Amino acid sequence: MDYGEKPAAMDGGEFDGERAAEMEAEMREIFRSGKTRSLEWRAAQLKGLVRMIEEKEADIMAALDADLAKPPFESYLHEVSLVKSSCTFALKELKHWMKPEKVPASITTFPSTAEIVSEPLGVVLIISAWNYPFLLSLSPVIGAIAAGNAVVLKPSEVAPATSSLFARILPDYIDNSCIRVVEGSIPETTALLEQKWDKIFYTGNGKVGRIVMAAAAKHLTPVTLELGGKSPVVVDSNINVKVAAKRIAVGKWGCNNGQACIAPDYIITTKSFAPILVDSLKRTLEKFYGKDASESKDLSRIVNANHFKRLTSLLDDEKVSGKIVHGGQRDEKRLYIAPTLLLDVPHDSLIMKEEIFGPLLPIITVDKVEDSFDLINSKTKPLAAYLFTKDKKLEEKFVNTVSAGGMLINDIALHLANHYLPFGGVGESGFGSYHGKFSFDAFSHKKAVLSRGFFGEARARYPPYTPRKQKLVRQLLNGSIIAMFFALLGWPRSG
Template sequence: MNDNNNPYSQLFQKQKANQFQVGNTSYKERIKKLKRLKHALEHTYKQEIRDALFADFKKPQLETDLTEIYPVVDEINFVKQELKTWLKRKQVGTPLAMLGSSSYIINEPKGVCLIISPWNYPINLTFGPLVSAIAGGNTVILKPSEMTPNTSKLMAKMVSALFDDNEIALVEGEVETAQALLELPFNHIFFTGSPAVGKIVMKAASKHLTSVTLELGGKSPTIVDETAHLEKAVRKIVYGKCTNAGQTCIAPDYVLLQESLKDEFVQHFRKEVKAFYSQNPEESTSYSRIVNNKHFERLKNSLDDAKDKGASIDAGGALNPSHCYIEPTLVSELTEDTSLMQEEIFGPILPLKTFKTLEEAVNYINSKEKPLALYIFSKSKKNTDYIINNTRAGGTCLNHNLLQYLNHHLPFGGSNNSGIGKSHGYFGFLEFTNQRSLLKQHTLGAVDLLKPPYTNWKQKLVDLTIKWF
């Protein structure tokens, strides 16, 4: 696609022309923008956000406040405290062989950035990366998912009210819109979504050698060993799996359970679901729905596929297609060729797989792609150390799940199939900035003495430098 024929070329060019003015803003000016966004989330549009997310998938108000609004507000608060320090020119060491020079690192803006966000946490995963982009001094085009139309429409209204479009703009549209945007030569692309689409984004970015942050997903395993406090573990797993009806990239995707604990685990699962969502979760005001019919059918087909291949439904299993409702469901005796064991589930269906030895569990995890998250429930330091040392994952949480996302002191992101790059706090700031090196020479140094013509004396000087410096 020729850029001149691209429907978003004019918007891109406006931001490109404005990138240095935005990039040269002080930390106070950037904080001012973040404060505007914070006030919009906390006050001006708070109820509209709740209403939009309820309209899109019956997200409970408390869940919206906790998982959509709070993480962005908390991110802003963290950046407000730290940004002045992050933006300072940082002096670093200079080798003795370069005596007479000083060295610095400058975190400069990358430029014009594209943020493509998903539907499962549209406010959080659109405005969270935007906080980092603003902190870095960039201009930004936002492209939210078309699958949450009410929330996307509201975010467009918010962005147009808060920012000039030559600085920050939001574009709504279907897949064709994202494709058109990806044709443009952005300086950085931040994408949150599936590994399959992440590959498409990375391929498009490669045409312009655009840097990327890919926040992907995959199958995040949860190990529960025989030393774990089982009742507490199951309570936390049910919470992590059923928040947003399982439509969370870091939700426990499947459980690897010590074989002897299976019957007790099933009983605890049933009890905790009832405690959270009543005897009939469909009537609970604390339980979300699947985002649309397409994803409901995907999950229903996966469940049917598992049952056809002999799986056991140990808890739940009720569905209501007219309301895109799927009951929290526990499934065991799954064969490896089922879609539930092959694909990221992204719904309230939890496969349960047992193991006899910890080595068996670790080998199973390592037979798959690196997960975005790995959860371990155990009281044994020996066991947890063994698991951590012999697996690879984007992040790990011990004796809980999801919480690692909320700590802005920790980098959030995957590895290989589960992602490239990190977000949150300083790590998100680094994604949207270039660490520019600066060396300043004050006086003549050793290097200046080594210009041609080369002599024996200069050779001796080089030999001494290699040996001692």
């Protein structure tokens, strides 16, 4: 496969462990010089990213089309605009984020002042995913830059056009001595993981996530894992079904044709309401993509043949035979699988065991909508969980009962667009979070700083320890103002 021109970090030969070590050492030396720590440097890099987006938008959109046949509307809305928004938000808040946070001092350390100082972790590695190759690469990079780190970005080789684009254009807009792109696949990623980083941020699947964790453990490197899981949608019967169907459909098939970590993976609704929901989803899909969705220009393709075969194997499982109620058509040459609804699939079928990550949507039925909560909690914790209802008590129970990385009531996926909410998983859907200030925090060390003068020397803290001193210390630790007064006077002066 052609990955395009190689970045500067790979010029002059194969990128192996030796080259990776050289690059890491060079970047660490630059980081230690303090170059990346200033507000001015951080702001300049973020402004460069904004300028790159504005000047190279057509190239970015073309790369996304080449990798995923992504509709231009989706490319702009879900990737380009979100990255630009993240940059401008970080620029607006950066000075505030960098400011030390004053915190109260305790009576034990009186008189003193205390603060929390955010300092960059150092040289960080970001390994991104293919399904949103522009967004999922630059979104964590923004946080790493804002926090003052040197950054190595490893884009996904499954999206080669976007990876190549980063390698070609990023050096024109940012400081390439401190922010570098390494292209390649497993050998290059392996070479990078052999090095000692100050943080690794990985977006992808659990299988590779475990490999990343094992490599990081050798150096005690902190890790953020953004994984996935089977994100459920619970649908109550008291809703506006037309609106719900549109929001579910655009959140599933309008998000990269289901190839999104927070796309609905399955629906749970009541047996009595399921036929109504299925009919509404069918009408919505026809309205969105026409009678023959294969002719629609508003539907992304399956990324490659391997993923196509994986998805068709889920459909071909004998346990789901006869469960398709809409769609199911496929065309391997065009990497097309129709938006597909399946009703009452068995819980032990492949499609209910694996994260689907494609245009297939099973619907599970229960007697009571509340039964869905135990069903969700019996599985691994999802990255996102959704509920459609008008019942506030049901909503409260859902929030308090179901464990998930994030939640959204009466819509799909929009929570990730709020800069003030953390985005991340829990359990097997990942750990750590980012977006907005949470991205800055993900790449920062929160350093505790306590400052005292030379006034207020309490002799009671020093040996020799006497009963009188012990009595004073006990009173002091219990908050006695009188004891603090005597301590400040230096009492007791003798045993």
